[in-house]
Amino acid sequence: MRVLFASSEVFPFSKTGGLGDVLGALPAALAERGHEVLVVSPWYRRLNALPAPLWIGDVEVPFAGDFEPAGVGVLERGEVRYAFVGHPDFERDAIYGYDDDVRRFARFTRALPPVARRVGFRPDLVHVHDWHTAALPLVLAHGWHLPDGFAGLPSVLTVHNVQHQGAAGLDETLHWLRLPLSLRASYLDHFGRANLLQGGLGFAWEVTTVSPSYAEEIQRPEYGYGLDGTFRHIAPKLTGILNGLDREVWNPATDPALPARYDAGNLAGKATCKTALCAELGLPDDRPLLGVVSRLAEQKGIDLLLGAAEEALARGWALALLGSGDAALEARAAELDARHDGFRAVLGYDEELAHRIYAGADALAVPSRFEPCGLSQLIAMRYGTLPVARATGGLRDTIRHGETGFLFEEIGSAALLAALDEAQERLESGAAGPMRATAMAEDFGWDGAARAYEDVYRRALANRERAGA
Numbered sequence: 001m002r003v004l005f006a007s008s009e010v011f012p013f014s015k016t017g018g019l020g021d022v023l024g025a026l027p028a029a030l031a032e033r034g035h036e037v038l039v040v041s042p043w044y045r046r047l048n049a050l051p052a053p054l055w056i057g058d059v060e061v062p063f064a065g066d067f068e069p070a071g072v073g074v075l076e077r078g079e080v081r082y083a084f085v086g087h088p089d090f091e092r093d094a095i096y097g098y099d100d101d102v103r104r105f106a107r108f109t110r111a112l113p114p115v116a117r118r119v120g121f122r123p124d125l126v127h128v129h130d131w132h133t134a135a136l137p138l139v140l141a142h143g144w145h146l147p148d149g150f151a152g153l154p155s156v157l158t159v160h161n162v163q164h165q166g167a168a169g170l171d172e173t174l175h176w177l178r179l180p181l182s183l184r185a186s187y188l189d190h191f192g193r194a195n196l197l198q199g200g201l202g203f204a205w206e207v208t209t210v211s212p213s214y215a216e217e218i219q220r221p222e223y224g225y226g227l228d229g230t231f232r233h234i235a236p237k238l239t240g241i242l243n244g245l246d247r248e249v250w251n252p253a254t255d256p257a258l259p260a261r262y263d264a265g266n267l268a269g270k271a272t273c274k275t276a277l278c279a280e281l282g283l284p285d286d287r288p289l290l291g292v293v294s295r296l297a298e299q300k301g302i303d304l305l306l307g308a309a310e311e312a313l314a315r316g317w318a319l320a321l322l323g324s325g326d327a328a329l330e331a332r333a334a335e336l337d338a339r340h341d342g343f344r345a346v347l348g349y350d351e352e353l354a355h356r357i358y359a360g361a362d363a364l365a366v367p368s369r370f371e372p373c374g375l376s377q378l379i380a381m382r383y384g385t386l387p388v389a390r391a392t393g394g395l396r397d398t399i400r401h402g403e404t405g406f407l408f409e410e411i412g413s414a415a416l417l418a419a420l421d422e423a424q425e426r427l428e429s430g431a432a433g434p435m436r437a438t439a440m441a442e443d444f445g446w447d448g449a450a451r452a453y454e455d456v457y458r459r460a461l462a463n464r465e466r467a468g469a
């Protein structure tokens, strides 16, 4: 199959979270299985230091009632082809966070068909990600000025996080995208405003999200962020597919960031990692060590963890937290750090320290309120570190309670503490050893996910045949 991927983030070129990781791994996994893949993304100003693409000229982008030029850059990595869209809209310090984000990504979305044509790529199907590119299915169905072969193409939309939806005025959004005003009364309309994610949910031929549990949860008001009714409505075309883990980057047997390396057959190196980590952070090394590597955000339940921290310390744990984000959570973590010898908070983003915590900790706390898939629990298991996590989304789907980690249901510090007690009991009785081995043997690679996406693509293409297109 020839698949056009479109995304606002693509690792290693750009990343703010799991979306970038998926775009860094899934196209390569599909290419390995024999598919032809083109990944299209904006070229952001802050990327200028990377191996630059070859700029091959401009395309005319139908946008805002007019045609406007955008640059096209090309690059190949392994089996995957990349095309980047260059425009002053993306020459800013950050990827997101601007008042005109919907307009910026509407422009990017509108550039996708002419860019694909410019590089000679004629897709069988397009695969778009999150709200930024979710309007492409509408454009393919109703947009004016499409190159030959693009009108009516099958599309797949993957939802990585429902919290972000892309809202703007309805008429201006239609004007930017060069879509007919008849679409005022369509899935694009959410209470009188344009909602790009909902538009994509309605018009994409198939929709996926990043775990089976999250696919079910977002159909409920507690998790749907206002779109639960829409998700219920489109449920027949909704599938949950777990993300994989890059098993080369995350491998305790070869990880250059660790003071000692280890595998499931010989965990001596893991003990060395713990001793070194405790020395580095000034923590006692004779207690069970609970690690946290996370954005400090409400989603991640860090308030629950900080609320439980003093009781966990009293019960014998030591805690090592690495994270940054919400100012109030940072202040609370710093205060606990100042008051307790057994609690260290490192506030910031530190890729190498993250590796050392995953390896050196005995357990990893992931008390998320919601978690579409989650990566940190997969990394922890691969490093023989038992996750203690809330039973939601991808955490529920990847952790087996009592076998590879510990799950708790309620959102609250008491439930977290009860799960920590269970983990502590296993760690102190020596019963955690076999659990570590089981966790390390779990297969969270990308190949299974790539096969599952192939099935979704086949379903979309079969729909096209049924539609007689």
Ligand code: ADP
Pocket: 016, 017, 018, 019, 293, 294, 295, 322, 323, 324, 348, 349, 350, 351, 354, 373, 374, 375, 376, 377
């Ligand atoms: P999300 O994408 O919602 O933040 P995930 O669990 O899917 O959560 O992915 C988080 C990734 O970011 C993991 O690889 C984790 O190790 C990394 N990470 C989060 N915070 C930090 C930090 N402060 N320093 C280093 N890595 C971090």
